[in-house]
Amino acid sequence: MTAATVARVSPAAALQQTLTLSWRSLVQIRHNPMELLDLSITPIMFVLLFTYVFGGAIADSPQQYLQFMLPGIIVQNTIFATMYTGMGLNSDLTKGVFDRLRSLPIARSAPLAGRILADTVKQAWAIALLLAIGFALGFRAPGGVLGILAATGLMLLFALAAAWIAVLVGVLASDPEKVQVYGFTVMFPLTFTSNIFVQTESMPGWLQAWVKVNPVTLLADAMRGLMVGGPVARPVVLSLVWGAVIALVFAPLAVRAVRRRV
Amino acid sequence: MTHATSTGPAIVAEGLVKRFGDTTALDGVDLEVASGTVLGVLGPNGAGKTTAVRILATLLRPDAGRAVVAGHDLAAAPHRVREAIGLTGQYAAVDETLTGAENMLLIGRLLGLSRTAARARGADLLGRFGLADAAQRAAKTYSGGMRRRLDLAASLVGSPRVLYLDEPTTGLDPRSRNDLWDIVRGLVADGVTVLLTTQYLDEADRLADDIVVIDHGRVIATGTPAELKARTGAQTLSVRPADAAHLPTVAAALAALDHAAPETSGDQVSVRVADADVLPHLVRRLDADGVAVAELSLRNPSLDEVFLSLTGRPAESGAAQNEVPA
Numbered sequence: 001m002t003a004a005t006v007a008r009v010s011p012a013a014a015l016q017q018t019l020t021l022s023w024r025s026l027v028q029i030r031h032n033p034m035e036l037l038d039l040s041i042t043p044i045m046f047v048l049l050f051t052y053v054f055g056g057a058i059a060d061s062p063q064q065y066l067q068f069m070l071p072g073i074i075v076q077n078t079i080f081a082t083m084y085t086g087m088g089l090n091s092d093l094t095k096g097v098f099d100r101l102r103s104l105p106i107a108r109s110a111p112l113a114g115r116i117l118a119d120t121v122k123q124a125w126a127i128a129l130l131l132a133i134g135f136a137l138g139f140r141a142p143g144g145v146l147g148i149l150a151a152t153g154l155m156l157l158f159a160l161a162a163a164w165i166a167v168l169v170g171v172l173a174s175d176p177e178k179v180q181v182y183g184f185t186v187m188f189p190l191t192f193t194s195n196i197f198v199q200t201e202s203m204p205g206w207l208q209a210w211v212k213v214n215p216v217t218l219l220a221d222a223m224r225g226l227m228v229g230g231p232v233a234r235p236v237v238l239s240l241v242w243g244a245v246i247a248l249v250f251a252p253l254a255v256r257a258v259r260r261r262v
Numbered sequence: 263m264t265h266a267t268s269t270g271p272a273i274v275a276e277g278l279v280k281r282f283g284d285t286t287a288l289d290g291v292d293l294e295v296a297s298g299t300v301l302g303v304l305g306p307n308g309a310g311k312t313t314a315v316r317i318l319a320t321l322l323r324p325d326a327g328r329a330v331v332a333g334h335d336l337a338a339a340p341h342r343v344r345e346a347i348g349l350t351g352q353y354a355a356v357d358e359t360l361t362g363a364e365n366m367l368l369i370g371r372l373l374g375l376s377r378t379a380a381r382a383r384g385a386d387l388l389g390r391f392g393l394a395d396a397a398q399r400a401a402k403t404y405s406g407g408m409r410r411r412l413d414l415a416a417s418l419v420g421s422p423r424v425l426y427l428d429e430p431t432t433g434l435d436p437r438s439r440n441d442l443w444d445i446v447r448g449l450v451a452d453g454v455t456v457l458l459t460t461q462y463l464d465e466a467d468r469l470a471d472d473i474v475v476i477d478h479g480r481v482i483a484t485g486t487p488a489e490l491k492a493r494t495g496a497q498t499l500s501v502r503p504a505d506a507a508h509l510p511t512v513a514a515a516l517a518a519l520d521h522a523a524p525e526t527s528g529d530q531v532s533v534r535v536a537d538a539d540v541l542p543h544l545v546r547r548l549d550a551d552g553v554a555v556a557e558l559s560l561r562n563p564s565l566d567e568v569f570l571s572l573t574g575r576p577a578e579s580g581a582a583q584n585e586v587p588a
Contacts, residue, residue, distance in 0.1 A: 020372055024368050096351045097356070099351055101372075103348075105341055105373070110372075
C-alpha cells in the first residue's frame with residue numbers, strides 16, 4: 001500500500017493530537033478539584049506526618065529523617081500516581097470516549113500518548129510540590145539543581161515504564177474502582193517493602209533479600225545519591241534496568257490488551 | 263466542505279463475519295445504503311447491530327467480509343473512512359468533566375482546526391442543537407437528552423458524509439427523542455447518509471428509507487418500512503363494543519371468522535385476518551348478536567407486529583433492561 005492511496009497522520013499532526021489530548025486531561029483538573037487535592041494534599045500530609053510523627057523515632061531527629069525519607073516518599077508518591085493513567089484510560093474505555101477518539105482520523109497512538117504525557121506533567125507537579133514542602137521543612141540537597149533535575153528525570157522515566165502496568169490494569173479492569181483496588185493491593189506492599197521509610201537492616205533477613213532488589217529501594221537510593229549524596233552509579237543503572245524490563249514486559253502486554261478490548 | 267452527492271452507495275458491506283470466542287456476533291451480513299438516505303438496522307439486543315456499526319466505523323476488524331464506506335475500503339484505507347464518518351454511540355461518549363464547549367474544542371482541534379476555527383465550529387453546532395446556554399457547563403450536569411445532543415454535535419464537527427447512530431434514543435424521554443429525530447431529518451436533508459441502529463420500531467418507521475432486520479448476526483429481512491409491513495400479509499381487525507359486557511360475544515364472533523385466536527385488551531378485541539372480505543360477515547354477525555359497535559378498524563400491521571412475525575419475539579423485550587440511565 002502506497003502513501004498515495006492510504007492517508008497517514010504526519011508526525012507533526014500526531015504530536016499536535018497528542019498535545020491536544022494532554023490538554024484535555026489537564027483541563028479535567030480544573031473541573032475536578034478533587035483530583036488536584038488528591039495530587040497535592042496526600043504528598044503534603046505524608047511528608048508532614050512521617051517527618052514529625054516517625055522522624056524522631058526512626059532517625060535521631062525529624063530533620064535528619066527528612067533527608068533520608070523525602071527522596072523515598074517522592075518515589076512512592078510517583079509510583080502511586082501512575083495508577084491515574086489506568087483509571088483515566090479505564091473510564092474512557094467504559095464510557096465510550098475511547099471509541100469516539102478512535103473513530104476520528106487521528107494517530108492511533110495519540111489517545112494513549114496524550115494521557116501518559118498529561119500524567120507525566122501531573123507527576124512532575126507532585127514532585128515539585130513534595131520538594132517545596134521538603135525544603136520548607138529543612139530538606140537540603142547538596143546535589144544542587146542538577147542533582148534534583150537528574151533525580152526528577154530518572155523518576156519520571158521510571159514512571160513512564162510503570163505506566164504500562166497501569167495501562168494493562170486499566171484495560172483489564174471492568175471499572176475505575178477496580179483499578180484503584182489494584183493500586184492499593186499491589187502498590188502498597190510494593191512501595192512499603194523497600195527502604196524508603198526505614199533502613200533495610202532493621203528488617204528480618206528474608207524480607208531484606210527482597211527489599212534490596214525492589215526497584216523502589218533502588219530508585220530511592222538513586223534519588224538520595226543524586227540529591228543528598230552517596231552512591232549514584234549502581235542504583236541509577238539498576239533502576240534503569242528495572243524500568244527497561246518493566247517496559248519490555250508490560251508494553252507489549254498492554255498494547256495487546258488495548259487491541260483486544262476495543 | 264460540501265457533501266459530495268455521489269450517485270453510488272455510501273456504504274456497501276459484503277459478508278461481514280465477526281466472532282468473539284464461541285459467540286458469532288455477525289454471521290455474514292450484507293448491507294447497502296444509498297447516499298443521502300437513512301438505513302434503519304433493527305434487531306433485538308445482542309443481534310449484532312452494534313458489532314456491525316463498530317466494524318463500519320473501523321473500531322473492529324471483521325473476521326471475514328469486506329466493506330466500502332464513502333468510497334474507501336475499510337481494510338485498505340481506514341484513515342480515509344474515518345475522515346468521512348461520524349459516530350454517535352449508544353452511550354453518550356463525551357468527556358463528562360469537560361464543558362460542552364471544551365468537548366467541541368477538543369474534537370475540532372483533533373481534526374486539525376485552528377483554535378479559533380474549532381471554537382467557532384463548536385459554538386455553531388452547540389447553538390444549532392440548543393446547547394448554547396449550557397456550553398460553559400460541565401457535561402456531567404447535562405440531562406440525558408442534552409448529552410446525546412452534545413454527543414451528536416461532537417460527531418458532526420468534521421462534517422461527516424456518513425453518520426452512524428447506534429441506538430441514539432435509547433433511554434430518552436419522548437420529547438428528547440423527537441428533538442433528536444428532527445435533527446437527524448435535518449442532517450439527511452443536507453445530504454448526510456445515516457446508518458441508524460435501533461430497537462424502537464417506530465423510530466425506524468419514522469426515520470428510515472430502508473430497513474434491515476438483523477437477528478442472531480444474520481439479516482433476516484430487508485425492504486422499505488411499507489414493504490416489510492406488506493410482507494406479513496396480515497391485517498389487524500379491531501372491534502370496540504359500546505358496552506364492555508359484549509366483549510366475550512365480540513371475541514366469539516371474531517374467532518368464528520378466521521383460524522387466529524382473538525386477543526382482548528382493554529375494551530377492544532383484535533384478531534389478525536388475511537382477507538378483508540371477512541368484514542361484511544362480521545358486521546352482519548355482530549348486528550345479529552345485538553352488539554352495538556363503538557369502533558371498528560382494519561389496519562396494516564405495525565412494524566412491531568412485523569418484527570414479531572419475523573423473529574418470533576417482540577422487538578422491545580430487551581429494551582427495558584438495556585436502558586441507560588443517562
